[in-house]
Amino acid sequence: ESVLTQSPGTLSLSPGERATLSCRASQSVSSSYLAWYQQKPGQAPRLLIYAASSRATGIPDRFSGSGSGTDFTLTISRLEPEDFAVYYCQHFGSSPPWTFGQGTKVEIK
Amino acid sequence: EVQLVESGGDWVQSGRSLRLSCAASGFTFGDYAMHWVRQAPGKGLEWVSGISWNSGTIIYADSVKGRFTISRDDAENSLHLQMNSLRAEDTALYYCARRMKDNVGFDLWGQGTMVTVSS
Numbered sequence: 001e002s003v004l005t006q007s008p009g010t011l012s013l014s015p016g017e018r019a020t021l022s023c024r025a026s027q028s029v030s031s032s033y034l035a036w037y038q039q040k041p042g043q044a045p046r047l048l049i050y051a052a053s054s055r056a057t058g059i060p061d062r063f064s065g066s067g068s069g070t071d072f073t074l075t076i077s078r079l080e081p082e083d084f085a086v087y088y089c090q091h092f093g094s095s096p097p098w099t100f101g102q103g104t105k106v107e108i109k
Numbered sequence: 110e111v112q113l114v115e116s117g118g119d120w121v122q123s124g125r126s127l128r129l130s131c132a133a134s135g136f137t138f139g140d141y142a143m144h145w146v147r148q149a150p151g152k153g154l155e156w157v158s159g160i161s162w163n164s165g166t167i168i169y170a171d172s173v174k175g176r177f178t179i180s181r182d183d184a185e186n187s188l189h190l191q192m193n194s195l196r197a198e199d200t201a202l203y204y205c206a207r208r209m210k211d212n213v214g215f216d217l218w219g220q221g222t223m224v225t226v227s228s
Contacts (some may be wrong), residue, residue, distance in 0.1 A: 088153065090154075092214075096156070
């Protein structure tokens with residue numbers, strides 16, 4: 001089981017700024033099995049990125065994912081007001097559990 | 110409309126049972142693996158259980174193994190989670206989620222149903 005550690009815990013930024021979120025795995029994982037989600041208060045999570053770098057349907061191109069091995073990154077190129085939320089990474093390993101990272105909160109500075 | 114709607118959440122005492130349901134609509138339910146994910150109040154996401162499209166593979170988190178049972182009824186387009194021997198630490202909002210057909214990721218989520226277990 002690979003443990004996912006997200007950093008930072010909280011990111012304080014202004015609209016228009018670039019956000020860089022990290023997800024580090026305790027052991028090397030296949031990038032094909034790494035996903036990112038966004039969750040806003042009172043809402044269910046929404047799939048943003050699958051296979052480390054592929055945007056899900058309807059996701060704006062300001063969201064991008066990258067990485068391999070143990071280090072993965074979610075980048076939001078220019079923050080829009082609706083992007084302030086909590087972001088989770090998730091790894092789908094060859095066997096369960098399919099753990100989530102603890103989340104990174106992107107808040108308005 | 111493509112959607113998942115959970116139901117069955119309630120307040121129960123420790124040791125009791127509860128059955129959650131998730132009604133799917135707007136897509137071919139039988140083509141997809143389905144999962145349950147929970148979120149304790151103010152906490153992060155925890156994957157709970159999953160079932161393949163044909164019920165041939167069923168998996169659980171260690172925290173619920175032996176107590177929870179996932180099942181599906183493709184004729185009724187529904188997913189279920191039978192929760193027995195509930196504990197205070199099972200208190201959470203329970204989401205059902207659809208796994209992508211050809212990739213990994215949960216691409217459709219319900220709004221969740223709240224389970225509160227009182228000790």
